Structure formats: structure tokens, C-alpha cells
Amino acid sequence: MTEVAGPIHKKAIPLSTNVLIIGGAYAGLSALVAMKNHARNRTCDTKISATIIEPKAGLLNILGIPRAIVDVDFAKTQYVPFQNLQDLKFHRLISDDQQVCDGLGKSLGSDSEENLSITYVQGAVSELTSQSAVYALNNDASNKQTIAFEYVVIATGRNRQWPTSPLAFNYDSYMEEMVEFNKNVIQSKSIGVIGAGAVGIEIAGDIKNRYKDKDVYLIHPHEKFPPEPLSEEFQDACRQSLERGGVSIMTQRRVATESEDKKLTFTDGTELQTDFNYWCNAFRNNTDLFEGDLKKYISPKNNVYVNEYLQLEMPEQVDCLPNVFAIGDLVEFPIIKSAGWALYMGRQVANNILLMILDGKLVENMPDLTKMPKGMVLIAGNEELVSLLDGVVELNNENYVEEYKDYCLGKIRVTLGA
Template identity: 50%
Template sequence: MTHGISLSVPTVLKPTTDNATSFTTNILVVGGAYAGLSAVRSLAYHFNRRIKDPFIKSKLINSRVSITMVEPKSGLLNILGIPRAIVDVDFAKTQYISFEEFYDLKFDKVISNQPDVLQNIVTDQNTGNNEGGFEINFVHGRVTHLDENRAEYQLVESDETATINFDYVILASGRDRSWPTTPNAYTTKSYLEEMARSKHEIESNDIISIIGAGAVGIEIAGDIKHHCPNKTVNLMHPHETFPPEPLSTEFQSLTYKSLVNSGVNVYLNTRVSKESENGDLETTTGEIIKSDLNYWCHAHQNNISILSDNLRKDFVTSRNNILVNEYLQVLNKDKKLDAFFCIGDIVELPIIKSAGWAMYMGRLVANNLVSMILDNILIEPFPDLTQMPRGMVIVAGNGEIVSELSGEVELNHKGYVEEYKDYCIGKIRSTIGV
């Protein structure tokens, strides 16, 4: 059974549901961080814009489009601020924006087993979404299995499983690292408890070692030393230079010098093979490096294990990224899934993965998806990456900002210093529109 715009008839949910329940939606968004939230907010924007056309309004008037976002956090966690948040709980409070605090994205229906979430996110006030011909549902949980037109999910802290059937899906599941750089953060309260626990761990140990000098490892080392100057902070990296992104040697050198000048002990060409029970680290050459508390920042995990066996076989690369075309539809050389989009860190594209790119992809896919539904065409391809400048901004030692854009390397660029006063959370909220 379909709408007048060739969509399934969605399930009519209650305003609040406190257990996992099976239902049908039109657009499923898996993940609600930078990419997923950007997609949801942009879907709302485009439906609101297009319904002003009388012809489009006649299509949508009796067939509200159901948009459902599944996300285990009940707010926007600014991952950019986590390296500082783990040592500064007051700052951490500014880096988690609960969904009820959003000024321009409201949920019509919520499924959650957390009473506070149900009470706070759903209000008696009209969200105004129906005037745009759509509704937005929030499922406070995580997808555990995903195929071309069906997802299984569980609510947070529960193993009860239910099913979501959908017409279109936007996979924005992102990537995870080890705790505390990827906290559970189900609610504001639980997130702040995690940050307080992390700070207590740091305060309770004298020697803290970070294994892996990617952007996350660099910033954790720098922030711990900056906010806890009496601690011994080690940063270990298996190669001669860092970070590993394709940037200039000048950028790498400036980042290294900033850390060393702040008092971080940097170990290059050092590969850790074993962590002892007391925290000491053994290298592949047999050297023992004294340590009390260790943060392993040497790897990340793309959240794609939820994909069905067939999807993984057909569309996942050896680097655990997902193949996409210029419209971010899942694609390989033989097959394309028109209704399956993928955005954010998990796509196979030659870019430096960032919050900015994630938000851009969310906006692009939303524009194309609304056009597909209403006009049956795709209208916005991904830009030509050969014409796009590469860049990166890192908070290194002593709170210094090291940046590179289009080959120009700077220390404490005024614009970036201003943005990083709140670790870009203000800019991010403005960009997404929440």
C-alpha cells in the first residue's frame, strides 16, 4: 500500500512509547551525530520549502512523510571537544546539547525506555512539522541489523529487539573509538558521569600514556598536559611523523614542536606490543615505558557490522568503508541501491574525514532524497574532489591551534582560535540548524 507519492503508509505511533515496537517509516536515518542530524534537519528544511508549491502541497496534504532517526544518545555530542571534556567537567557540560534544547528541530514521536527522555523531548506543543507535510520520530537506541528495506533495533540498555520497515535509508552510523573518546552518553546525566569518571582516572594516576598520534591522540595528549601540567604525559607513534593524514611536513613539524614545547614526551618510531597489569608498556624492541593509565588511540572502528551479509559482501571495501556514487547512493561496479544512502566517516571517498564533511553530506543527501520523492530526480552531485583544498585543524600543546588549508600552515590562526573557544559547537549548531 502506498501514498499518492509512492511511499509506504507509515505506522501511526503514539507521542511516547516506552518499549521497543515494530513499525513502518518512509525515511530511516541510522545515526544522529553530525551527519545524521544534518540530514534530518535538511529533510525538514526541504519539505518545508517545497510544500509552498501548491502542486507539491496537493501531493503531501493527505500523506505526511514519516522520518525516523535512530540514535543511542539523546542529544548532540560534540566529539571535537571530547579531548578537553575528559579533563574539564565544566567544559564538558557545554559539549552535549540535549535534543529538547534544539531551537529548530523538534520530534513528534519518541520511542525510549528512559523516562526522563520521554518527558523532556516530547512536548504538548505543536512541532509545526505537519505543516511541512512530514513528521519526525526519534528512537532512543541503536540499529543492530540493516538490509535494503528493513532494520532491527534495540533501545539503550535493553536487548529487546523490534523491526523498522522503510522506503529509504540514510546510513550515518559513524565510527567508534575506545572509551572515553567514544562515551556512551545516553543522556546528559550519564555523559557527565562518564566525563567525571575519566577526569578522576587522570587525577588518580601520575603517568598517562597515549598510544597513537592521530588527531584524537594528539589532542588528548595536549589537553591532559595543558590542564594537568604536573602529570607525565607520553605520546607514542609507530612512524617518523604524525598525524597520518596527507598534509605537509610543515604542519606535522609544527604539531610535533607544539606538543614537545608543552612538555609532552613524544616517542616516534615506537610500536607498543603489550600493556602490563600495572600499566607499563612494552615496545616491539623490548623497551619498557613506565605508565599508570593508558589511552589507546591507534585505531577506530567503522560502525558497519550492522549491515546484512549481502550488503557487506557487495559494498564494503577492504578498509571497512562503504562504496558510494556521486550522490552518495551505495554502489559497486555491478549494482546500485537507489534508496540506500551512506554519509559521514564510513564512506569510501578520498577526503580527510571531518565534522564539516559529515554535515555537508547530510545536507546533500537530504536535498537529493526530497527531490527523488517529489520529482523522481537526483539534483546535486558530490563536488569534484580534485578541486577541493585539503585542510586540518588540531589543538596541540598549550592549547595552541595548528592549522593547514590549501598548503598554508599557521599557528593560532585568529579565526580558528575564535572557533575553538567552544570547540566549534556554536558553529556546528549554526551549520546544522539546531
């Protein structure tokens, strides 16, 4: 059981928990909510403890960030503090953030009649083995403590360039970052977006959609984009939509350097002078916390090897860590990483862990991913939605138009039951 005497602690303390969830974005929250629902619907005498550790004290809708960074009013809707999630109640809080203690701390529930006792730790894990994790709170990195667990779910995701991956720990600091980036855009006449992945496409489109008077350049080293294994018809539709919206496309152009005055020099020697550049050509999976026996499960692509149950397992080897699971963007699977897959994996792994604890068995494996159609939905020029599903490319599919009024946040909250 979790060794927490009171409902609120403002310093990191040693913990022990049945299930540790590292990361509180789509995948981690999905796992926690599914675990809560499964425990609530299960009649048993077993009291289970779960601990989730996450720096941000709220649900941040990453899908909406490209628009949030250019539309401050919209940004206000894309971060939901944990206390505002309808059906997700924490029982204990460990945080040194006074705003979070004052807000979330007042909404803590009692676990006296619950099968699942939930502790939220507002911090980050720096070292992880198959039996324990070393963590610290956001504002006191020197006070490192240990969490012992029976099972762990690694849902740390990936980081991109700021502000697509905000540094914020609470709602106010998140809004400050959105306002800061927006000021950079407002003050600039010419803006370069380097990298035409999904994020770059949407940021370039959103800037031009919001500020028609700006010169927006989308720069990509290859002929086609986005780079995922999708049809040329979809790639062409994305480009044509951006061009209709007034975005200047520069393909087969690789940036060699960016000077202090924002001049971009390409590898062919040509140059482009801008006022502001946003680099979104790279991301990195958060695997630095892996220690000891976990390190060998990191693939050359910095993904994590898992089996069909999402347990850490080397490919084609009987070498499984049955109590260690990885989900979401981290996994080495032949899929296009998405919020939908993260939510799916969170639910699956939560059900399997609860049944391992209560019944000693695994029951649900991943579907055959080689037979799953690849799809994507992007907001491009003039707020057009370009979609690919089951091989069909569409503009402004009416279902997606409705979902993307809030960038799928309503759908995500329904899926989470929160």
C-alpha cells in the same frame, strides 16, 4: 506513513517510514534538519515521514571530547539534549529512558501543519537490508522490532576507544563518564597516550595543558604524525607545538604489551612505567549492521562504497542501490574525514532524497574530490591551534581561535539551524 498512534512509546514497536536515518551525530542530524527545511519550503500536498534512530538523546560534539574528558565544566557544554536544539522538533518519541521521556517528551511538537513528520527512536539497528531494519531500544535488547522504509541514510559513523566514543545514552550518563575518566587522570602522575592521530595529539595536549604537573608521553610507531596525507611542515608544526607545551614525544616506538601495573613494553625491548595509559591508535566503522545484499558494499578498509550521489554502488560497476545512502565517516572517499564533510553530505543526501520522493530525480552530486585541498586544525601544546588550509600552515589563526573556544559547537549548531 509511520505507524505510531501516540506521541510517546516506551517499548519498541513495528514501524513504517518514508525515510529512515540511522545515526544522529553530525551527518545524521544534518540530513534530518536539511530534510525538514526542504520540506518546510516546499509547497506540496505530500506528507512525508522521517524516522531517526540514535542511542544518544542529544547532539554530542565529538570535536570537544579530548578537552571534555579533562575539564568537567567544559564537558557540560559539549552535549546538547535534543529538547535544547532550537529549531529541531520531534513529533513522536520511542524510548525506554525515563529521563529522556521526561525531558524530550515534554517538548514534542504537533505535525498537523508540517509536511515532514519526525519520529525519534532512542535505540540502535542490529540488522539492515535494503528494505528494512531490525532495531531495539537501549535498555531492552531482547525486544527486537522492524522498521520498513522506502529510503535509508546510513550515518552510523565510527567508534573509538572509550571515552572518546562515550557509551552514554543521556546527559547525566555522559557527564558521569567524563568525570570518571578525569579522575583517572587526576590520580596519575605519569600518563601514556598511544597513537598520534588527531585524537591522540589533542588528548596528550589537553591533559598537559590542564595538568602541568603530569608527565605526558605521546607514543607513535612512525617518525611523522598525524598519519593523514598532510605536509611535513604541518606534521613538524604539530610536534613542535606539543614539545613547547611539555609533552614528551616518543616516535618510532611501537607498544608490544601493557602489563597490569601499566608498564609499557616496546617491540625493541625497552620499557616505560606509567600510572595510566590511554589507547587511541584505532577506530572501527560501524558496519556490523549490514545484512544480505548490503554486505558486498563494504570495502576491504571497512568503508562503504558509494557513488557521487552517496548511494551504495560498487566501484566501476552498474550495481547501485538507489534507495540506500551512506554518509559521513563511513564512505570510501579520498578525503580526511571531518565534521565539516559529515554536515555537507547530510545536507546533500537529504535534498536528493526529498527530490526523489517529490520529483523523481537526483539533483546534487559530490564535488570532484581529487581537486579538493586537504586541511586540518588541531589543538596541540599550550592550547596552540595548528592549522593547514590551502597549503598554508599557521599557528593560532584568529578565525580558528574564535571557533575553537567551544570547539566549533556554535558553528555546528548554526550550520544545523539548531
